[in-house]
Amino acid sequence: MRHESARRWWLDPTPVVVVSAALGLLMAACASLHNTPAQDLAWDRWTACHGQIRGTDIRTVLLDGRISFWSDGPADGLSMVDCLAQAGKDGPALPEPIPEIRPKGAG
Secondary structure, three states: HHHHHHHHHHOOOOHHHHHHHHHHHHHHHHHOOOOOOHHHHHHHHHHHHOOOOEEEEEEEEOOOOOEEEEEHHHHHHHHHHHHHHOOOOOOOOOOOOOEEEEEOOOO
């Protein structure tokens, strides 16, 4: 009796179909994750400034291109905000970046 039950479970295609469908949906969702044009622009500006301004690390880039970043101190944060403004002066406007002082023990 147990052998028949186990065999039926093994031959039942339902779990295979469900798992295959779930994996397919997951792969499709991951493939559709791309930056928005505003995010690409924000990353370009960040890359241009990050080499010049030390003591800063990016936290997030929102869909609208707003950059949130850590800085080691207020001067580093203001320097990065100024650099990002200069990097974008001839291009499309992005929302004002959000500098935050790095919490103690982070990084």
